[in-house]
Amino acid sequence: MMEYIPLNFPFLAAALLVGISFYILIFKRNLIKLIMGIGMLASGVNLFLVALGYRAGGNAPIYTDVPEGPMVLPVPQALTLTSIVINVAVLALMLTMVILIYRHTGSLDSEKSRKMKG
Amino acid sequence: MRQVIGLIVLLVVIAFLVSGMLPPIMHDFGYPPSDMDDYIIENAQEETGSNNVVTSVVFDYRALDTYGEATILFTAVTGVLLLLRTVKRKEESS
Amino acid sequence: MLSKIVRTVANQLILFILIFGLYVIAHGHLTPGGGFQGGAVIVSGVVMLLVAFSSQELKKSLRERLLSITESTGALIFSILAFAGIGTVFFYNFLVGTPIFGRIPATGPGPGNIWTGGFIPLMNLAVGLKVVAGLSAVVLAMALFSSGEEIEE
Numbered sequence: 001m002m003e004y005i006p007l008n009f010p011f012l013a014a015a016l017l018v019g020i021s022f023y024i025l026i027f028k029r030n031l032i033k034l035i036m037g038i039g040m041l042a043s044g045v046n047l048f049l050v051a052l053g054y055r056a057g058g059n060a061p062i063y064t065d066v067p068e069g070p071m072v073l074p075v076p077q078a079l080t081l082t083s084i085v086i087n088v089a090v091l092a093l094m095l096t097m098v099i100l101i102y103r104h105t106g107s108l109d110s111e112k113s114r115k116m117k118g
Numbered sequence: 119m120r121q122v123i124g125l126i127v128l129l130v131v132i133a134f135l136v137s138g139m140l141p142p143i144m145h146d147f148g149y150p151p152s153d154m155d156d157y158i159i160e161n162a163q164e165e166t167g168s169n170n171v172v173t174s175v176v177f178d179y180r181a182l183d184t185y186g187e188a189t190i191l192f193t194a195v196t197g198v199l200l201l202l203r204t205v206k207r208k209e210e211s212s
Numbered sequence: 213m214l215s216k217i218v219r220t221v222a223n224q225l226i227l228f229i230l231i232f233g234l235y236v237i238a239h240g241h242l243t244p245g246g247g248f249q250g251g252a253v254i255v256s257g258v259v260m261l262l263v264a265f266s267s268q269e270l271k272k273s274l275r276e277r278l279l280s281i282t283e284s285t286g287a288l289i290f291s292i293l294a295f296a297g298i299g300t301v302f303f304y305n306f307l308v309g310t311p312i313f314g315r316i317p318a319t320g321p322g323p324g325n326i327w328t329g330g331f332i333p334l335m336n337l338a339v340g341l342k343v344v345a346g347l348s349a350v351v352l353a354m355a356l357f358s359s360g361e362e363i364e365e
Contacts (some may be wrong), residue, residue: 019128026124071171168329185303
């Protein structure tokens, strides 16, 4: 029963996460909500990468005391590790810029800090 | 006007994503086509000498990607510490 | 600065978090984990100290020069290990076969030995140092910038 999952549910969950993130990026104006939308986009892409390499009935790809059976693919998990660290770096820089924008203009609205002055 | 264009773009993106996850384009969940990973699972213990196949992929078979990622982390920390300085300038009164 | 109960509990808990983080870093080639994951565990312990004590108190213990030297040491050890096997290829695993870290474990499932893995444990240590120092400096700088205005560099 565990071997056949119909309709590719984990891929549809990743597509749903990316779709909700696009809705946030198009329709919301608060800067903190935009940053949360970008974080949700990163989570959706990471879930998609890990779900690509699953073998039915497989075990973790570590040889220390592993039970019998096939192993899942290890290369997508290595790529996801790199992707998580890069997302942390980009998120830190975005939060720093929001702190400086709030210090200069005094509001967290993205429409007020759009026009270039001076 | 902006709302209508935004709604059309959102529907197009969601249709494109969902149609790419169904069986003719995407493989079934649980049966990936793989040749490279079979070689890595078989030979990782003799060539690198560690029990953890994911760590040996990150630090031995694909070490150049980890090098670039460490550089990105270093650059991001430098950028954040550069932007958040509080320097008090002493004003000279003449 | 929070109340006395929170400060006492944070003082006792930081020791266990530090030991668990070092365990995850050191056994990166036997169990799930490695440099990045263990570094994130230790940084979460530092954030707990930042919440319990105020950022002004923590600035006296974690000076900026110490964090900068630690991060640069981690990056330097990583580069030296990369260039040490330049005779064959760029990132050649030159410690497999030598008695320092280079035993080869038995093929197939079985308990591992900590003296295996080539130069992977040393690279885990270098990346762990880099992540701890870098992310601690970022968190401390954000807390100091938002709270205190009269700090001179």
